[in-house]
Amino acid sequence: MFLTGCSSMSVEQCHTAQWFSVGEIDGSSGQVSRIDRYFKACQKAGIQPNQQLYQQGYQRGLSYYCTAENIFDQALKGSGSYSVCPLEKRSQLKSYYDVAHDFYDAKKQQDDLLDNLERYRTALLDDKTSPENRDKYRKLIQELRIKQDRVEFNYYEADRKLERFKRQNRL
Structure with a gap:
């Protein structure tokens, strides 16, 4: 997806964003919720992100990320954190x-x-x-x-x- 590794969106990305997928990607990569950043970025285009879909996707993504095996593997690489997990x-x-x-x-x-x-x-x-x-x-x-x-x-x-x-x- 186009958002991997970035924290804001272009106007075009705001228009085409699938908010469930955006949240799922953020959660599965162990990111803190970025919905506030997306609101700020998309405000320029007059678009309001769908916070409910984002949160649903984010929670699903966290369910992939917040497994013992994944946290273990991430820490072995010197990355990741369990602090984003429930x-x-x-x-x-x-x-x-x-x-x-x-x-x-x-x-x-x-x-x-x-x-x-x-x-x-x-x-x-x-x-x-x-x-x-x-x-x-x-x-x-x-x-x-x-x-x-x-x-x-x-x-x-x-x-x-x-x-x-x-x-x-x-x-």
Whole structure:
């Protein structure tokens, strides 16, 4: 649909919008309700969005989005949130989000540390690097090596928790 990823509409889109579908797309992508933005955008064209159809579609979209498996998958990618989900579902979804997001964060920290180590080592070996910068890179590498044990421990701990959670929840 033409609205994926955007928060307002053109005049033409306001004329042709299928409000149930617009709401369903917003809900299924985990967006907060955008009906106020659509009202503002379509006001220029003298068009009033059908709030009832939008809300019905939005609720249906949320029913697709607010599943434990989807929240888990989104958090593993470092995206998504369960905060748009109905209050009665949030407590169930929180554990899925937390364990997956903790793993994502730990993996990202490990990847960033390893990338920085590689970048600093490459700069250190570069013939064009000045002696002052070599000293700077040596210090940076030393600091990263000190952090490396903690970062790797956090990653392996998050991985262990993730695998246990997946087994317990049949994911």
